[in-house]
Amino acid sequence: MTVIDDHAAGKASGTWWGDLIRVLDAVRPGGSVAATVDDVAELLGLTVIRGDTPTPEPPEPRPSDPSAPPVAESGPAEDLSVPPLPPELSGRQAARNDRERTGREHNEEEVVGGALRRQWREEPPPMPWTEADKLGTATVDRLRRALPHTPLLRDGVLAGIVGALVARPVADGEIDVERLVEVLAHGRPVAVLPRRVRHSLRFGAHLLLDRGEAMFPFRRDQDDLEHAVGAVVGRTSRTTARFVTSPFEAGKEALPQRGRPVLVLSGFGIGGAHADPADWARYARRVRSRGSRLVGLVPFPEHRFPGWLRRTMPVVTWDRSTTVGAVHRAVARRPG
Structure with a gap:
């Protein structure tokens, strides 16, 4: 039997038997346990005494007290020799167990993470913004702020002027x-x-709109006036034709129904565009032959009206200063 003499060296040097057990657990190789214990104890400065230690005699029992509980019989003496350390407590086995446990946890994390990645990739949750319409492309026209628009005819007299023009x-x-x-x-x-x-x-009204380059600044006013005429005479009683240079470019649509008044929204060449006086004279004759009246609405001052235009049809200035009375006087004036 091998025992450790704690009192010989342990307490004097500060080394205790727990130190010996920890060292054996960390470095003990296979082989003789006794030899290993001797070597390690010697390095730690412990004294090893070999031999059997006599078992101490149990003390003589005192006279039993009737009221005291019975004393259990002692079993065989406990073996104090250092047994071989179990494999599960060895340092190498513990490290191996840690590696295996860590590996299993890592594998489980990979499996769970892979499932989550597959789920996210294959079945993404619906997002609310995927159902929204796409925004239009950012162009200069979209980013440019619309300029304020002042119509050529005042709202307060618009309906009266339209009625005077087409009635x-x-x-x-x-x-x-x-x-x-x-x-x-x-x-x-x-x-x-x-x-x-x-x-x-x-009788309704027939509009002939000049869509030439010179009338481009007044295109919005043309559209506004077209809607205003439809509101006065009724949309079903309003017809519209468009041209660029000559009124006959609109074909059959240029001529109105019999008896329907015609309102021409054009610059008649004043703004730099070409206008053929012969075409307009012929068009005026065709309109009057149908029993219709022809009136021109020009977005330029009266002093710029060409003489041939005054001889062809009554002309009204298209401006914010225009009044209902001025329209009646201009329409009543015979061409010539």
């Missing part, structure tokens, strides 16, 4: 008593009752 004079109003008396005074028979003339919108 047709019709003798279907109240009975004209003065004319009736005059006819009777002269002793003439009354074949038809004379009636007062009034302006009617029931």
Whole structure:
């Protein structure tokens, strides 16, 4: 049996038997346990005593006390020799166990992480912004702020001016008593009752829009006026044709229905575009042959109107200073 003499060297040097056990657990190779213990103990400065230690005699029992609990019989003496360390407690085995456990945990993490990655890649959760419409491409026109627009005709008089431009004079109003008396005074028979003339919108309106380069700054005003005419006479009673140079470019659409007034929105060559006086004179004759009235609306001052235009049709200045009375006077003026 091998025992350690703690009192011989352990307490004096500060080395204890626990140090010996830790060293043996860390470095003990295979082989004789006794030899290993001797070598390690010698390095630690411990004294090893070999031989059997006599088992101490148990103390003589004292007279038993009737009230004291019975004393259990002692078993065989405990073997104090240092047994071989179990494999699971050795340093190498513990390190190996740690590596195996770490490997298993790492593999489990890889498996779980791989499943998560596959799930994220193959079945992504729906995002709310994927359902939104795509934004348009950022162009100069989109980024440029729209300039303020001031219409050429004031809103307060727009409907009145439109009515004066496209209304047709019709003798279907109240009975004209003065004319009736005059006819009777002269002793003439009354074949038809004379009636007062009034302006009617029931014939609708036909618009001829100049889309040439010179009229490009007024294109929005043309569109606004087109909508305003439709609001006054009704959209179904409004027809529209467009041209660039000559009114006959619109083909059959250039001519109105019989009796429908025609309103031409053009510069008639004032803004630098070409205008053929012969074409406009021929167009005016075609319109009047259908029983329709022709009026021109020009976005330039009156002093710039060419003479041939005044001889072809009545012309109205298209400006914010235009009034309903000015339109009536211009329309009533005969060309020439």
